[in-house]
Amino acid sequence: MATPMMAKPEQGSASGPTVWKAFLGGEWRDSSNGATATLIDPSTGEVIGTVPKCTRADAKAAVDAAREAFDKGPWPRMKPKERAAVLQKVAELLVANQEALSLLETRNAGKPIRQSSLFDMGLAAEHMGYFAELATSVRWHQKISQPDYEGTIGTVVKEPMGVCAGITPWNLPILMAVWKAGPALAAGNTCVLKPASLTPLTTLELAKLFEQAGLPKGALSVVTGSGEEVGDTLLTHPGVDKVSFTGSTEVGRTVLAKSSLTVKRTTMELGGKSANIILPDADLEKATDGALFGIFLHCGQLCESGSRLLVPAKEQEKIVARLVEKARRIRIGLTQDYETDLGPLVSDGQRTRVEGYIQYGLDQGAKLSFGGNRPDRPELRKGFYLRPTIFSGVTPDMRIAQDEIFGPVLSVVPYENVDQAVEIANSTIFGLAAAVWSEKEAKATRVAERLRAGTVWINDYHMLSCHAPRGGYKQSGIGRELGENALEDYLETKHFFYGRESPLIPIARALVVPPAAKGGNEQPPAA
Ligand code: NAP
Secondary structure, three states, rough: OOHHHHOOOOOOOOOOOOOOOEEOOEEOOOOOOOEEEEEEOOOOOOEEEEOOOHHHHHHHHHHHHHHHHHHHHHHHHHOOOHHHHHHHHHHHHHHOHHHHHHHHHHHHHHHHHHHHHHHHHHHHHHHHHHHHHHHHHHHOEEEEEEEEHHHOEEEEEEEEEEEEEEOOOOOOOOOHHHHHHHHHOOOOOEEEEOOOOOOHHHHHHHHHHHHHHOOOOOEEEEOOOOOOHHHHHHOOOOOOEEEEEEEOOHHHHHHHHHHHHOOEEEEOOOOOOOOEEEEOOOOOOHHHHHHHHHHHHHOOOOOOOOOEEEEHHHHHHHHHHHHHHHHHOOOOOOOOOOOOOOOOOOOOHHHHHHHHHHHHHOOOOOOEEHHHHHHOOOHOOOOOOOOOOEEOOOOOHHHHOOOOOOEEEEEEEEOOOOHHHHHHOOOOOOOOOEEEEEOHHHHHHHHHHHHOOOOOOOEEOOOOOOOOOOOOOOOEEEOOOOOOOOHHHEEEEEEEEEEOOEEEEEEHHOOOOOOOOOOOOOOOOOO
8 A cells, every 4th residue: 555655656656566766875776786675564464565675886885975975065064953954854754744654664564553653653753853952952062171281272072973874673663763864964974774674664764754854965875685785885884984783682793893894983772681570569450561561562572572571489370360361352463453452573584483482481391371372363364473472480591581582472580589580680691671660669779770771660661761861781782872962972072272372382392392492413414
């Protein structure tokens, strides 16, 4: 189905699958060798359309265009408030096109429509507006005193970094594109986005909104194609100054290694295995709702998903009974149905991977308390569905307690006391997020302080504020996105030293150039 904003003739027609083009250096183009990739609706298994499978040459052309736009184009030279106006316009266009974009996200990523319209699109517009505000709040020039050199002054100047590459995952396509392009462009950089191969569509639509909002040519490209080819080119191209990557820890390690060869600046937002801790005094009604929301939003395919539920051992049976009773009410369904709570996995491959983890759970002796298989309703058979799954009696060493599964699988891990709960919570390689449920906020805060995670919710889950920095401890990442310093990682810092009168300066210069009266000891060249 085509929507008004997708109805550009070159982007396909209303009937049949749509043919999308990549946005390379300000032009909508096919890949240089004509190769395409087919996109599937995870809910129905139907073909949605094709996108160009761009080559290394296409990725290189996009970087070269971004380099040119940075070195010679107007964008980095515009006033911050002029750049902010373009971003603000995009934020407004995101709102105006919310319905069409939600539908596209739903079809491409397999998100239930209620989630994509309320969560993804709402946040995308709000966050783009926030980055527009930040563009004007940067202290671009700051005079500093240099008391160590009395009589001199210095100026600290912030400048855009250059060409920024943004590589994004399939689970939050438009939001991640906004988190990459938004701060990079707000800071005056140019940007090349590489969306995930499975879900590039709303990122392409975002580029269209930037075009409409008047972003100069070449300042943004969207190169569709594989990580091995397009992603790799961005990591190794010397013309890229900064890489902002969101994806798995495994691929993140490769990204870091390759980016280091040309000493690129990096921001890494990686995987998670978040602990959701129910303390003995928690309100179990709220905590069990929060636990199910924590794990089953977007079918467990969120980096911060609360995939480990830590419960007091004595309460495990009671808590699991409540979880199961509530999980029965979760409505699995087609993603375009507004009643659907739980959609499919993003692909058949991802479903098979998650089923592998369900088998590990069984093999290692966890108790399957709910789900664990595919729904058998005929209308869901062509999609990539799995029932919400709850394991109990999980021990911290099991794979389902250590690995990021990225699917609708909750591991309930019992603990004996709070110290042990903290130890278990901190016992994975990840440190992205966590939550603590307790009727006593101060007590929950003391537990939260002991957790090695970048975000800790207290009596809540998933809530995201663009005013707060977000990122991971340990192998969940490097750096922070969002928050008032979100542009800092996209800026270089320069110091101007004005050598005015200072008693120290003649002394310092005399270290090399002796005062004229004393003369030097260099011998004149032989005649
Ligand atoms: P992924 O497999 O790591 O891929 C992420 C991106 O990297 C994709 O665009 C992928 O392209 C690209 N890529 C793959 N191999 C590459 C290579 N050798 N060089 C350069 N780029 C390469 O992750 P995913 O499966 O798409 O997404 C799920 C992961 O993202 C989970 O681990 C989740 O926790 C994480 N995530 C983290 C956050 C956060 O804020 N911390 C947010 C969302 C998601 P292809 O699609 O072509 O493979």
